[in-house]
Amino acid sequence: METTGTPRRVTLTPAARRILGAAARLFYERGIHAVGVDLIAAEAGVTKKTLYDRFGSKEQIVVEYLADRDERWRAVLARHLEAAGPEPAARVLAVFDASRAWSAEHGAKGCGMVNAHAEISDPSHPAHAVITGQKQWMLTLFTGLLGDDAGDVAGRIAPEEAGRLGRILMLLHEGALVAHGLRVFADPFVQAREEARTLLAAAGGAAAAR
Amino acid sequence: METTGTPRRVTLTPAARRILGAAARLFYERGIHAVGVDLIAAEAGVTKKTLYDRFGSKEQIVVEYLADRDERWRAVLARHLEAAGPEPAARVLAVFDASRAWSAEHGAKGCGMVNAHAEISDPSHPAHAVITGQKQWMLTLFTGLLGDDAGDVAGRIAPEEAGRLGRILMLLHEGALVAHGLRVFADPFVQAREEARTLLAAAGGAAAAR
DNA sequence: AGGTTGGTAAACAGATCGGTATACCTGTGC
DNA sequence: GCACAGGTATACCGATCTGTTTACCAACCT
Numbered sequence: 001m002e003t004t005g006t007p008r009r010v011t012l013t014p015a016a017r018r019i020l021g022a023a024a025r026l027f028y029e030r031g032i033h034a035v036g037v038d039l040i041a042a043e044a045g046v047t048k049k050t051l052y053d054r055f056g057s058k059e060q061i062v063v064e065y066l067a068d069r070d071e072r073w074r075a076v077l078a079r080h081l082e083a084a085g086p087e088p089a090a091r092v093l094a095v096f097d098a099s100r101a102w103s104a105e106h107g108a109k110g111c112g113m114v115n116a117h118a119e120i121s122d123p124s125h126p127a128h129a130v131i132t133g134q135k136q137w138m139l140t141l142f143t144g145l146l147g148d149d150a151g152d153v154a155g156r157i158a159p160e161e162a163g164r165l166g167r168i169l170m171l172l173h174e175g176a177l178v179a180h181g182l183r184v185f186a187d188p189f190v191q192a193r194e195e196a197r198t199l200l201a202a203a204g205g206a207a208a209a210r
Numbered sequence: 211m212e213t214t215g216t217p218r219r220v221t222l223t224p225a226a227r228r229i230l231g232a233a234a235r236l237f238y239e240r241g242i243h244a245v246g247v248d249l250i251a252a253e254a255g256v257t258k259k260t261l262y263d264r265f266g267s268k269e270q271i272v273v274e275y276l277a278d279r280d281e282r283w284r285a286v287l288a289r290h291l292e293a294a295g296p297e298p299a300a301r302v303l304a305v306f307d308a309s310r311a312w313s314a315e316h317g318a319k320g321c322g323m324v325n326a327h328a329e330i331s332d333p334s335h336p337a338h339a340v341i342t343g344q345k346q347w348m349l350t351l352f353t354g355l356l357g358d359d360a361g362d363v364a365g366r367i368a369p370e371e372a373g374r375l376g377r378i379l380m381l382l383h384e385g386a387l388v389a390h391g392l393r394v395f396a397d398p399f400v401q402a403r404e405e406a407r408t409l410l411a412a413a414g415g416a417a418a419a420r
Numbered sequence: 421a422g423g424t425t426g427g428t429a430a431a432c433a434g435a436t437c438g439g440t441a442t443a444c445c446t447g448t449g450c
Numbered sequence: 451g452c453a454c455a456g457g458t459a460t461a462c463c464g465a466t467c468t469g470t471t472t473a474c475c476a477a478c479c480t
Contacts, residue, residue, distance in 0.1 A: 031331065176385075259457085
């Protein structure tokens with residue numbers, strides 16, 4: 001599973017790192033349009049000139065923010081997947097565990113990609129590809145965990161069934177992100193994980209019986 | 211099922227109606243912060259003075275936009291529920307049908323409430339209550355359709371099970387809204403509806419067997 | 421010794437933001 | 451006959467927006 005994209009268009013000097021850190025926090029908490037570059041510079045303890053020397057434009061900071069957030073999420077996810085072992089069911093459940101841990105620390109307002117998408121109308125905006133890219137990647141992850149990437153392990157299921165089940169898992173996962181961000185009810189990731197477990201047990205049972 | 215809230219803080223003169231219509235379209239398509247009052251007034255064919263005479267502030271237009279969108283969604287939903295008849299399972303599936311129809315016409319960018327929430331950081335903002343109110347109402351709807359509101363019809367299930375299943379349906383529904391808005395895959399409402407049907411069949415079967 | 425890199429400090433530019441003010445017009449109800 | 455509600459048209463306000471400019475400084479690499 002390669003970590004595609006993110007060729008890092010910007011050299012991350014110490015100041016640039018502080019800018020990106022401040023921007024990430026502010027963009028996520030208050031929204032992209034609501035945060036000005038002056039505020040980002042002030043919070044990073046940096047002058048506006050430095051900010052524009054490093055990033056060139058606010059738009060570029062937005063792209064870098066999203067790409068960086070995606071990268072950090074995938075790193076957290078990779079750790080959970082590694083700890084889960086080779087069984088498809090365990091690996092799928094590990095995704096929900098990873099999301100629960102991630103959201104507890106960085107997800108008080110739900111999915112940063114979905115939130116950014118709400119503020120970006122232009123589909124040709126470079127951030128748009130980062131956003132939809134992550135969602136596509138997550139869908140491929142779910143279906144891949146159940147099908148192709150499962151290898152010859154017990155619990156692997158047929159491709160068409162992996163596609164269908166992967167999409168359902170995707171819906172549960174996205175729903176949990178929203179429910180968490182809007183505090184619809186407590187512990188949505190646990191709820192989603194439990195449902196995923198039931199689904200996998202049925203599918204795995206059927207696969208084992210086949 | 212009462213349509214609570216929305217006491218309409220504003221007298222809807224013809225001009226005000228055009229303002230609200232233009233604001234609704236622009237806010238949803240481009241985001242709230244990205245749209246200025248000058249643009250709203252211009253699109254509505256109205257002067258800024260009229261706009262401020264009717265609504266008093268942009269914030270008020272935002273609140274009215276969300277409350278109105280919520281109201282119109284509930285009207286569409288009510289029609290679908292009415293056509294579905296008294297059986298809980300049919301009524302739950304009707305929610306997904308309603309969302310599919312609604313999203314095909316007004317949902318190209320996903321859930322307007324979730325998108326607005328992404329732009330509003332202040333929890334004391336009057337729009338915040340409208341947003342979380344709708345989500346809570348939807349959760350109550352799902353659990354109610356399966357439990358209390360089901361009356362003495364066949365297919366009614368135990369309260370704790372209605373709560374659990376209602377939350378799962380909520381996750382599927384929110385996930386489908388996101389998947390639709392970000393075009394993660396085709397026809398997410400159909401996918402969610404199919405899964406809901408499977409879940410309801412299992413729960414209803416268990417209830418019937420009890 | 422000297423150029424390059426990564427900074428600070430601070431002023432500035434042009435546009436746009438939400439919101440207000442003044443003057444004038446028109447239909448309706450009493 | 452006349453006030454009033456609901457408008458148009460237009461100019462204006464201070465604040466904030468993204469982005470630029472000029473001047474100076476310290477560290478590092480050759």
